Structures are given as structure tokens and as C-alpha cells.
Amino acid sequence: MTKPLIIVLPALARPLLEPHLPADVEVRWFADAAQAKAMAAGAEIGWLDMQDRHAVADAIAAGVELKWVSTIYAGMDAFPLDLMRARGTVMTNGVGINTVAVAEYALLAMLSCAKALPEIVRAQDRREWLPDSPGKVELEESHALILGYGAIGRAIGDRLKAFGVDVTGVRRSPDGEQGVIGPDAWRPRLGEFDWIVLAAPATAETQAMIGAAELAAMKRDAWLINFARGTLVDQAALIETLRQRRIAGAFLDVVDPEPLPVDNPLWSLPNVTLSMHASGRAQTRMFLKSGTLFLDNLARYRAGQPLVNQVDLVLGY
Numbered sequence: 001m002t003k004p005l006i007i008v009l010p011a012l013a014r015p016l017l018e019p020h021l022p023a024d025v026e027v028r029w030f031a032d033a034a035q036a037k038a039m040a041a042g043a044e045i046g047w048l049d050m051q052d053r054h055a056v057a058d059a060i061a062a063g064v065e066l067k068w069v070s071t072i073y074a075g076m077d078a079f080p081l082d083l084m085r086a087r088g089t090v091m092t093n094g095v096g097i098n099t100v101a102v103a104e105y106a107l108l109a110m111l112s113c114a115k116a117l118p119e120i121v122r123a124q125d126r127r128e129w130l131p132d133s134p135g136k137v138e139l140e141e142s143h144a145l146i147l148g149y150g151a152i153g154r155a156i157g158d159r160l161k162a163f164g165v166d167v168t169g170v171r172r173s174p175d176g177e178q179g180v181i182g183p184d185a186w187r188p189r190l191g192e193f194d195w196i197v198l199a200a201p202a203t204a205e206t207q208a209m210i211g212a213a214e215l216a217a218m219k220r221d222a223w224l225i226n227f228a229r230g231t232l233v234d235q236a237a238l239i240e241t242l243r244q245r246r247i248a249g250a251f252l253d254v255v256d257p258e259p260l261p262v263d264n265p266l267w268s269l270p271n272v273t274l275s276m277h278a279s280g281r282a283q284t285r286m287f288l289k290s291g292t293l294f295l296d297n298l299a300r301y302r303a304g305q306p307l308v309n310q311v312d313l314v315l316g317y
Contacts, residue, residue: 007045
């Protein structure tokens with residue numbers, strides 16, 4: 001008797017997936033970390049996303065027979081890549097699912113910084129009618145450096161160009177594309193830019209890529225905008241830079257750790273806006289897109305075809 005294809009899936013996605021799954025597969029629906037870990041044993045395919053990154057790693061570790069792990073997330077920092085590589089497990093991620101939402105949020109962030117929207121909101125809370133605009137920066141003819149010019153970085157760049165921003169993207173392999181430079185070329189040019197936008201994956205190479213030296217090289221009226229991961233920034237150095245007002249400020253969708261402890265200085269610094277990793281979730285179609293992608297990849301998997309969004313487990317994206 002042939003062993004059935006066993007798939008472990010989140011119960012939250014059941015209404016989207018169940019009507020479209022093949023009849024000849026065995027599906028295990030998990031509702032919590034304990035179930036995910038137990039159900040992963042013996043499974044061949046796992047969509048094991050959970051809020052607790054340690055629980056995700058534990059479930060994958062328990063799934064010694066997993067051949068394909070799928071995730072809704074673009075970032076791979078919650079996953080045991082070395083273990084999966086050693087086992088020969090294939091990983092696919094959610095690149096493209098949150099692209100539009102994050103890109104729109106990045107535009108919101110930069111406009112908010114340019115026009116000092118937080119100061120306006122605070123004045124409203126105080127019922128104080130401001131005699132003048134507290135923010136007078138215009139995006140037009142400003143210069144943005146986008147570190148990580150993949151799907152999300154490029155989508156941010158396209159929207160900024162529509163506002164008249166001069167955009168320079170950074171990619172591992174620029175391939176001669178105009179306005180795109182390599183990973184060794186951006187640091188000497190930091191002082192040219194009004195906006196430093198982070199959209200790169202969290203890897204060993206990008207760990208604390210924005211540190212004290214990089215912050216010191218930025219223009220005093222430049223902004224740091226982070227939609228990547230908090231680990232890309234030396235947070236202690238950033239806090240000191242912001243306290244000393246050596247740059248204009250920061251808009252941080254991501255920090256390290258998350259959630260941010262209530263006593264962290266970033267909460268109270270006046271030149272910081274925290275959006276609490278809301279950018280990718282600022283949409284109504286995330287699970288619909290994720291379900292569609294999973295079902296497409298499942299059909300590809302069963303047909304022996306290449307999977308969409310397969311991750312390079314060495315590079316980490």
C-alpha cells in the first residue's frame with residue numbers, strides 16, 4: 001500500500017485551502033505550537049507559520065521527513081536553514097505576497113517624515129492649532145538609497161520615482177542596470193542621500209549593516225527608514241544618534257527584539273515613529289494570496305516541477 005502524502009497546515013487557512021486540496025492527501029490541521037510539532041512528525045510537506053519563531057524551528061526539527069517547507073513570510077530569520085539544508089529540505093517563501101502593502105507603507109512613512117505628521121497628530125491631541133506646517137520637506141528632487149532592491153525594494157523605488165525622487169538601489173548583482181549599484185559601493189556614498197531605506201533580508205552579511213560609522217556618514221537632515229528587520233541596524237548606535245539629533249530621525253516598522261520592551265528609549269524619542277511591523281499586515285488579501293501560492297506550488301510539487309519562490313538556503317533568501 002502506498003503511503004499517502006502527508007501535509008501539515010495551519011487551521012487558520014483551512015477555509016481557504018480545504019476545498020481545493022487533492023482528495024488523495026492526508027492533511028493535518030494544527031491550531032497551536034504543540035500540535036504543529038506533533039503533526040510535523042512523519043509529514044512530507046509543512047506550512048508551519050506561527051507567531052513564535054522558536055515554535056516554528058521546533059516543529060521543523062520534529063519533521064525529520066519534511067521535503068518541502070512553505071511560509072507566508074519573505075524573511076527567513078525564523079527558520080533553521082542549516083538543518084533544512086543538511087536534510088535536503090526545499091523551502092519556499094512568501095515573496096510578493098506583501099510587496100504592495102509594504103511599498104505603500106514605505107511611501108506613507110516617508111511622507112509622514114517629510115511633513116512631520118506625528119507632530120501634527122500630537123498638536124491635535126493637545127487641541128493646539130499650529131500656525132505653520134512643522135514639516136516642509138518635499139520628496140521631489142530628494143535622493144533615496146534603497147538597500148535591498150528585490151521585489152519590495154523595487155516596488156518602493158517605483159513609487160518614489162513617481163513622486164520625483166532620485167532612487168539608487170543596492171543589489172547583490174546589479175547587472176549594469178541604471179541606478180542600481182553593488183553591495184560594495186553604497187557606503188562611500190551615504191552622505192549623498194536624504195533617505196536611507198532598508199529592504200534587505202536578514203542574513204549574516206546584513207547583520208548590523210547600519211552601525212555607528214554608517215549613521216555618522218549620513219546627512220544631518222537624512223532619515224533612516226527600516227522595513228527589513230531590526231537586526232540590520234545597530235540599535236544602540238541608532239538610539240544614541242537620534243538622541244544627539246545627528247540625523248533627522250527614523251521610521252521603524254521593525255526593531256530588535258519584537259515586541260519592543262516598554263522601557264526601550266525608542267518609544268519616547270520625539271524623532272522616531274514606530275509602526276510595530278504593521279506594514280505587511282496592512283492589507284486584506286494576505287491569506288488569500290498565500291493560499292493561492294501554496295496551492296499552485298502543491299500542484300507543481302506533485303508534478304515534479306520547480307516551485308515558485310524557492311529559497312537559496314545558503315544565501316538565506
